[in-house]
């Protein structure tokens with residue numbers, strides 16, 4: 334994620350924070366307790382928790398770079414799912430709107446009217462056969 338430096342300070346492109354802490358990331362193996370990998374990736378994390386992303390290419394191996402990138406994308410996707418806009422969009426996708434429920438109610442009433450007309454016609458037909 335490119336940072337903005339228009340006033341000579343590094344700004345987080347996500348939240349605008351100009352304060353960061355230095356963070357060092359490494360992978361851990363799960364066999365027989367946590368064992369850290371030799372590879373580390375250092376970056377700066379803003380106060381909002383967003384990483385400054387340059388530096389992936391300088392990772393020591395393609396494999397580390399790829400798994401690091403996967404981790405970053407997974408974390409960013411998780412963060413995106415937590416954003417109010419995304420939550421609202423997901424809810425809009427899953428929930429019915431008032432207009433939609435009104436349209437469905439109108440349609441149900443129309444079907445009930447047709448059904449009632451058919452029942453009345455059937456009763457008339459049975460009362461006067463032939």
Ligand SMILES: [Zn+2]
Pocket residue numbers: 345346347348349350379380381382383
């Ligand atoms: Zn930020």
